[in-house]
Amino acid sequence: MAKFIKVKMLKNNSHGKKGEIIVVEERYAQLYLFHRNKAVLIEESDKNKSEAGYPIPKHLNDILIPMGTDNNENRVDGVVRCLCGCETFSVSVYGDKEGQDIYVGEYNNDSALMIKAECTECHKTHLIFDLSKHGWNGFVCHDGVTVPDDELFPWPCKKCSSDVHHIKLTIISEGKEDYVDNLGDDIGDGKEFSEDDWVEAFGWITISLTCSHCGFNDERWIDYETM
Numbered sequence: 001m002a003k004f005i006k007v008k009m010l011k012n013n014s015h016g017k018k019g020e021i022i023v024v025e026e027r028y029a030q031l032y033l034f035h036r037n038k039a040v041l042i043e044e045s046d047k048n049k050s051e052a053g054y055p056i057p058k059h060l061n062d063i064l065i066p067m068g069t070d071n072n073e074n075r076v077d078g079v080v081r082c083l084c085g086c087e088t089f090s091v092s093v094y095g096d097k098e099g100q101d102i103y104v105g106e107y108n109n110d111s112a113l114m115i116k117a118e119c120t121e122c123h124k125t126h127l128i129f130d131l132s133k134h135g136w137n138g139f140v141c142h143d144g145v146t147v148p149d150d151e152l153f154p155w156p157c158k159k160c161s162s163d164v165h166h167i168k169l170t171i172i173s174e175g176k177e178d179y180v181d182n183l184g185d186d187i188g189d190g191k192e193f194s195e196d197d198w199v200e201a202f203g204w205i206t207i208s209l210t211c212s213h214c215g216f217n218d219e220r221w222i223d224y225e226t227m
């Protein structure tokens with residue numbers, strides 16, 4: 001079992017050599033030890049965290065690690081980290097590719113945008129975003145459609161064509177109260193939505209990719225308003 005203890009945080013140095021470990025800082029952390037003797041920060045305990053918490057949708061709860069000091073009920077910045085501790089992923093996407101950019105696409109005459117990430121270490125595949133399930137329009141309004149896995153294509157670095165990236169996310173939310181006020185009678189026992197679902201109905205997602213081969217940073221690879 002994991003527990004909260006004060007630790008010297010050990011972190012994979014994303015831009016260093018593979019397997020290299022650097023000590024970043026001392027802070028409170030929920031710490032797991034992995035078989036490679038690597039200490040991996042799973043979740044920070046944060047005295048300033050609001051009661052509602054951060055706007056992290058459930059499918060990202062275990063893999064989006066909040067970073068920085070600007071996180072609150074309305075915004076979370078974080079890095080994607082596999083449960084095995086690895087932070088590099090083969091990224092695949094479905095959308096409308098125009099030149100070197102990706103936009104919302106069409107599938108079965110409906111809108112579609114889907115991003116998946118396969119861990120380069122343990123090969124587990126994580127769903128990062130599906131327009132038809134996540135965010136206000138997908139979760140609350142049921143807009144858009146889910147795309148079968150075999151429609152997704154690998155996303156190459158714009159500089160070197162590698163499809164292995166580090167992934168950072170920023171999620172912006174109107175907050176829990178706004179969600180509860182807007183859905184009103186649709187929330188409750190036996191109703192379609194519950195108060196805890198507010199994290200699913202975020203308003204904006206930004207996905208940043210950094211190529212793990214050449215270091216090219218595509219800061220706003222996906223920058224999508226979901227409401």
Ligand SMILES: [Zn+2]
Nearest residue numbers: 082084119122
């Ligand atoms: Zn993994």
Ligand SMILES: [Zn+2]
Nearest residue numbers: 157160211214
């Ligand atoms: Zn590259």
